[in-house]
Amino acid sequence: MIERYQTNEMRQIFSDVRRMQIWTDVELAVVEGFVHNGDAPAADLDVIRANLPLIDQGFVDDVLARERVTNHDLAAFVDTLQSRIAVKESSWIHFGLTSSDVVDTAFSIQIREALEVIVRELRKTILATIALAERHKNTPEIGRxxxxHAEPTTFGGKVVLWAYQLDRDLGRAEKALAQASVGKLSGAVGTYSNVDPAVEHFALSRLGLRPVPATQVVARDIHAEVMYSLASISTSLESFATEIRHLQRSEVGEVFEPFAQGQKGSSAMPHKRNPIVAERIVGLARILRGFLSAALEDVALWHERDISHSSVERVIFPDAFHLCHYGLLKFRWLVENLEVKVEKMRENLDASLGLYFSQSVLLALVEAGLSRDEAYRIVQRDARAAYESKRSFIEILKEDPSVRVDLEEVLDESRLLRNVPKIFEGLGELKARLRDA
Known part of the structure; x- marks a missing residue:
């Protein structure tokens, strides 16, 4: 991932130092499992612990240098770790394991850590979205x-739906987190030929994972589900950012991204104020959805495994987590600082000439005894006349002898919006659940 869209949290999780630290943790947990199972002396574990090297950039550089000889990253890591421990007891490192035991188990830990970051930020983003919705619960806006132009809604009524959708994304992310918190230490083709299942169970419990039946690798449908959860979040953000972009258009002007002192919207046109952050969120979502396709391609491997998935995952997973986290941070910033032009919303609503009452009049005429088609034609005719003459729809209705209903009762904007509070009924429970998490 290019530095422009990286986040500090994801950079740390997917760094070489962190990856090799987790590899070390996995190897050590297995030795602990052997000791717990009575397969290795406790004294050997003490010696290994006493001689464990610091996993820092120098250690990583040594592994990379060794890899130029082995042409195998995990084998280079094991060679370097054992040489750094430098005692005969280090022979317990990687005993009975295959590379994927360590790599896949460590990858699960990285995914878990990264998803935990996403889940925390998603909760903050939902709460910020709820706050915006509640501020504008009763701010009238024309629905489109x-x-x-269709019928009136409120800006808060629009935004609260964003919160509900993000909450569904949160559920998917939490499910993916639970699904992906698995590991395998069952050997070359997953048959426990050289590692007792009890050792696997002990070691994985130490690492906060649970065992899963596997071939040589953990099945990649699990990873595809993780990628779907990230793509779903990013696509939701894209949807909301697209709405912000539309509402910031010159002809609409109902909301605006923050615009800092000294910021320039265009190098050529000083008057421009462009929704660049919303556009960036939209663009990055396109990349993330492409990663989902690659993750699904990784599910079908040859026999008990091949490594066609490996090169793909080295690229798509760190990048996907960076993009999803970056998008959440930027969207929350947008929501918390969005400029909402209440007066412009009222102006655009009034620009409809009252045409948004067309359904109300239609239903009133039907209730008065007209057939639906007859009533529809009358209202459609008067609406077209209002639009073409730029006159008030209400005035034209009052002049039409075919419209024999109480217009004072029908043409009541508050009646159209009277049930908007129903949309907000679930927010109390949602906020409590997010804050208690």
């Missing part, structure tokens, strides 16, 4: 379908 097919890009055209």
């Amino acid at each position: 379908t097919h890009g055209m």
Whole structure:
């Protein structure tokens, strides 16, 4: 991932130092398992612990140098770790294991740590979105379908739906986190030929994982589910960012991204104020969805394993977590600092000339005894006349002898919005659940 879109948390989790530290933790947990199972002397474990090297950039550099000889990263790591421990007891390191035992188990820990970051930030983002929705619960805004004015809604009523969607994304991320918190230490083809299942169970419990039946590798449908959860989050953010972009258009002008002192919207046109962060969120979501396709391709491996998935995962998973986390941080910043132009929303609502009452009039005419088609034609005719003449729809209705209903009762904006509070009913429980997590 290019530095521009990296986040500090993900950079640390997916660093070479962190990866090799986790590899070391896995190897040590297995030796502890052997001791616990009575397969290795406790004294040997004490010697190994006493001589464990510091896993730092110098250690990583030594592994990379060794890899140029072995052409195998995990074998180079084991060679370097054993040479650094430098005692005969180090022979217990990697005893009975295959490379994927260590690599896949460590990868699960990295995924768990990264998903925990995503889940924490997602909760903050949902709470920020709820706060924006509640501030504008009763701020009238014209609703739009097919890009055209429809009926009134409220800006808060729009935004609260974002919170509910992000909460569904949170559920998917939490499910993926639970699903991916697995490891395997069952040997070359997963048959426990040289490692007792009790050793695996003990070691994985030490690492906060649970055993899963496997071939030589953990099945990649698990990883594809993780990638789907990230793509789903990013796609939700894209959806909301697209709405912000539309509402910031010059002809609409209802919301605006923050614009800092000294910021420039265009190198050529000083008047420009562009929704660049929302556009960036949209663009990065396209990349992340592409990673999902690659993750699904990784599910089908040859027999008990091949390494066609390995090169793909080295790229897509760190990058996907960076992009998802970056997108969440930027979207929360947008929500917390969004400029909402309440007066412009009212102006755009009034620009509809009252046409958003068309369904109300239609239903009133039907209740008065007209057939639905007859009522529809009358309202459609008057609406078209209002639009083309730029006159008030209400005035034209009052002049039409076919419209024999109590317009004062029908043409009541508050009646159209009276049930908006229903949309907010689930927020109390949602906020409590997020804050207690």
